[in-house]
Amino acid sequence: MKVAWAGSRETLELSDRMAKLVANDPVFEKFTRPMLGRKELFKNTLRKAAHGWKLIVDLRLTEEEAKWLRLYIDEPAYTDLHWGMFIPAIEGQGTEEQKKKWLPLAQKMKIIGCYAQTELGHGSNVQGLETTATFDPQADEFVIHSPTLTSSKWWPGGLGKASTHALVYARLIVGGEFHGVHGFIVQLRSLEDHSPLPGITVGDIGLKFGNGAYNTMDNGVLRFDHVRIPRNQMLMRVSQVTKEGKYMQSDVPRQLIYGTMVYVRQTIVVDASKALSRAVCIATRYSAVRRQFGSRNGGPETQVIDYKTQQSRLFPLLASAYAFRFVGEWLKWLYMDVKQRLEANDFSTLPEAHACTAGLKSLTTTATADGIEECRKLCGGHGYLVSSGLPELFAVYIPACTYEGDNVVLLLQVARFIVKTVSELGYKQPVGTTAYMGRVATLMQNNCAVRTAEDWLNPGAIVEAFEARAARMAVACGRQLAKFENPEEGFAELASDLVEASVAHCQLIVVSKFIEKLQQDIPGKGVKQSLEILCYVYALFLLHKHQGDFLAVGYLTPKQALLANDQLRTLYSKVRPNAIALVDSFNYTDHYLGSILGRYDGNVYPKLYEAAWEDPLNDSDVADGFHQYVQPILKQKLHSAKL
Ligand SMILES: CCCCCCCCCCCCCCCCCCCCC/C=C/C(=O)SCCNC(=O)CCNC(=O)[C@H](O)C(C)(C)COP(=O)(O)OP(=O)(O)OC[C@H]1O[C@@H](n2cnc3c(N)ncnc32)[C@H](O)[C@@H]1OP(=O)(O)O
Numbered sequence: 001m002k003v004a005w006a007g008s009r010e011t012l013e014l015s016d017r018m019a020k021l022v023a024n025d026p027v028f029e030k031f032t033r034p035m036l037g038r039k040e041l042f043k044n045t046l047r048k049a050a051h052g053w054k055l056i057v058d059l060r061l062t063e064e065e066a067k068w069l070r071l072y073i074d075e076p077a078y079t080d081l082h083w084g085m086f087i088p089a090i091e092g093q094g095t096e097e098q099k100k101k102w103l104p105l106a107q108k109m110k111i112i113g114c115y116a117q118t119e120l121g122h123g124s125n126v127q128g129l130e131t132t133a134t135f136d137p138q139a140d141e142f143v144i145h146s147p148t149l150t151s152s153k154w155w156p157g158g159l160g161k162a163s164t165h166a167l168v169y170a171r172l173i174v175g176g177e178f179h180g181v182h183g184f185i186v187q188l189r190s191l192e193d194h195s196p197l198p199g200i201t202v203g204d205i206g207l208k209f210g211n212g213a214y215n216t217m218d219n220g221v222l223r224f225d226h227v228r229i230p231r232n233q234m235l236m237r238v239s240q241v242t243k244e245g246k247y248m249q250s251d252v253p254r255q256l257i258y259g260t261m262v263y264v265r266q267t268i269v270v271d272a273s274k275a276l277s278r279a280v281c282i283a284t285r286y287s288a289v290r291r292q293f294g295s296r297n298g299g300p301e302t303q304v305i306d307y308k309t310q311q312s313r314l315f316p317l318l319a320s321a322y323a324f325r326f327v328g329e330w331l332k333w334l335y336m337d338v339k340q341r342l343e344a345n346d347f348s349t350l351p352e353a354h355a356c357t358a359g360l361k362s363l364t365t366t367a368t369a370d371g372i373e374e375c376r377k378l379c380g381g382h383g384y385l386v387s388s389g390l391p392e393l394f395a396v397y398i399p400a401c402t403y404e405g406d407n408v409v410l411l412l413q414v415a416r417f418i419v420k421t422v423s424e425l426g427y428k429q430p431v432g433t434t435a436y437m438g439r440v441a442t443l444m445q446n447n448c449a450v451r452t453a454e455d456w457l458n459p460g461a462i463v464e465a466f467e468a469r470a471a472r473m474a475v476a477c478g479r480q481l482a483k484f485e486n487p488e489e490g491f492a493e494l495a496s497d498l499v500e501a502s503v504a505h506c507q508l509i510v511v512s513k514f515i516e517k518l519q520q521d522i523p524g525k526g527v528k529q530s531l532e533i534l535c536y537v538y539a540l541f542l543l544h545k546h547q548g549d550f551l552a553v554g555y556l557t558p559k560q561a562l563l564a565n566d567q568l569r570t571l572y573s574k575v576r577p578n579a580i581a582l583v584d585s586f587n588y589t590d591h592y593l594g595s596i597l598g599r600y601d602g603n604v605y606p607k608l609y610e611a612a613w614e615d616p617l618n619d620s621d622v623a624d625g626f627h628q629y630v631q632p633i634l635k636q637k638l639h640s641a642k643l
């Protein structure tokens with residue numbers, strides 16, 4: 001199962017090597033992180049990033065190894081935005097000449113870049129950005145300016161203190177005409193002494209949610225006062241401005257300017273399974289250690305993992321972690337395919353890639369953020385201790401529901417794609433993830449054939465149920481929209497229903513990709529069978545949770561919904577014997593898990609007890625401040641017993 005989770009034996013060995021490298025290096029210690037003040041915390045992150053980079057250079061790590069190293073270091077740093085957004089943006093939107101100039105500098109870390117798109121006033125609405133880039137043909141330069149307070153760049157990671165350069169998204173003005181938002185490489189700080197260049201005001205935006213957590217990152221604010229950059233620092237693959245001041249659009253679609261977001265959304269889906277599996281690993285191991293009630297004749301109490309309620313909350317999350325792992329693998333493939341096509345100027349699959357990355361980013365991050373919090377509750381009171389690892393994991397993870405596109409805004413993008421597909425059904429055969437809509441007549445007509453709980457153990461029955469639900473919800477939205485004279489007004493009015501239809505479509509993708517994965521050759525005794533059980537748990541859990549949808553569209557009867565739930569209970573009993581093995585298969589070191597509750601050796605209580613004494617409050621028996629603030633109250637002489 002370790003191999004199945006990792007993807008291959010080579011990846012398992014490689015990731016294991018990187019995990020151990022990090023776990024055994026004292027520089028990457030992270031247990032004191034929540035106790036550190038902001039300055040200390042940030043300096044420590046700089047130290048870790050420098051040490052990480054040194055290892056990459058000294059050990060000549062490959063890109064793949066460096067990515068695993070970053071994962072196991074487990075600390076957001078400015079380097080994420082440099083490698084994860086600044087470099088990919090130049091790769092995707094720069095001309096060959098621009099790539100030749102900027103990529104070697106960035107890849108050798110001679111410059112440090114960030115991705116400065118969001119502003120104080122606008123994040124989701126990219127076309128609403130206010131920063132301007134006005135072309136001055138006399139000087140052959142762009143003038144970058146922040147005309148209002150709300151145009152201040154706000155949020156970019158790495159901008160606050162570390163970056164020397166930024167990829168700034170600004171409204172292009174040529175000859176007094178606006179040409180929409182484009183990307184510009186702007187130097188922010190001196191390469192000599194790191195001080196801000198003239199016309200640049202830059203700093204950190206302040207503390208964020210939770211202790212430690214995302215506060216290792218210097219999310220920044222940036223303002224420009226008529227800052228001049230050479231013309232060739234506008235990324236010009238999509239459109240060009242000539243020396244003479246002529247704006248030219250190439251054949252490349254304008255949406256390619258959003259290409260970096262598509263890339264990162266894809267990586268976020270892959271990462272969702274890592275964050276969720278980590279929380280699930282902690283909660284599962286601890287649920288086997290923890291015992292409450294049920295002692296008979298002086299025997300041991302019941303392990304909480306044996307309670308059906310614990311299983312019905314925990315096992316769907318375990319199954320979701322595996323489901324997200326496999327859909328992430330598929331999405332990576334889809335992205336690589338689109339990337340190759342884009343390089344060959346084939347843009348036909350870009351809308352599908354946008355809809356899939358946006359929808360799956362939204363679906364998996366929402367489920368993961370909620371899942372981490374559920375795991376905290378599954379660990380009872382001890383889950384609330386920082387030493388459980390869950391509070392910091394939650395605090396660091398939840399912004400994923402907002403960054404790279406607010407999850408609701410992204411589902412509305414999926415809705416546009418679905419509605420368009422439905423409206424074109426008469427004359428255009430849908431392909432890819434919407435191919436099922438080509439069978440819409442059958443899906444609208446056929447009803448579920450399940451008669452017994454065992455009938456639900458059938459991939460065909462499951463896929464058809466999810467297809468029928470998604471198709472019927474999409475068609476219902478299409479019919480409702482048709483009643484509006486103005487389609488945009490209709491879209492705004494029906495937004496909540498459209499979001500639900502998008503969720504149904506995305507859940508169908510995850511379920512189908514899990515089932516497709518099981519059609520592959522999966523070596524290892526019992527591995528495929530265990531994955532099949534998890535796949536059914538994932539699908540039937542969703543079906544149970546959203547049974548209202550399946551019933552409302554008239555595909556299922558209440559009896560069939562009840563049978564699905566009966567089958568789910570049986571499946572939980574099948575997961576139980578292998579639950580610990582299924583989380584051990586993630587192959588996480590204790591360092592990476594960062595949790596006393598999730599320790600591999602299960603030695604939870606002695607370690608919790610020991611850790612309590614390490615809290616600074618326990619440095620002395622009498623706390624600082626006692627004599628000043630508590631003792632006077634204790635010694636106070638009141639005239640009356642009543643206050
Ligand atoms: C420590 C030691 C380390 C050592 C070093 C080791 C190094 C190793 C390597 C490490 C690598 C690390 C990797 C880490 C990964 C990165 C970490 C991530 C951290 C997160 C940081 C966060 C960053 C951000 O948040 S950046 C800002 C993101 N912002 C958004 O997402 C904004 C959301 N809004 C939008 O996307 C748009 O504005 C939108 C889509 C909502 C609306 O846009 P619009 O212009 O108004 O468009 P619209 O009219 O609706 O649609 C027009 C048309 O275009 C289509 N469309 C829209 N978007 C896209 C798209 N992206 N692609 C393609 N097509 C798109 C849309 O569908 C419409 O189509 P039609 O209907 O056909 O016209």
Ligand SMILES: Cc1cc2nc3c(=O)[nH]c(=O)nc-3n(C[C@H](O)[C@H](O)[C@H](O)COP(=O)(O)OP(=O)(O)OC[C@H]3O[C@@H](n4cnc5c(N)ncnc54)[C@H](O)[C@@H]3O)c2cc1C
Nearest residue numbers: 115116117118122123124155156157399402403404405408
């Ligand atoms: C930790 C973190 C790191 C970040 N890093 C970066 C970075 O490196 N670079 C960068 O450029 N940006 C970064 N961002 C910014 C991030 O991309 C934006 O915050 C994000 O895109 C959401 O935009 P917003 O803040 O404008 O939200 P808003 O759009 O203001 O959202 C507020 C509410 O309005 C709703 N809403 C908005 N529009 C609609 C609509 N059309 N229909 C229905 N509901 C709507 C949303 O659902 C949400 O509930 C980061 C943000 C965070 C939290």
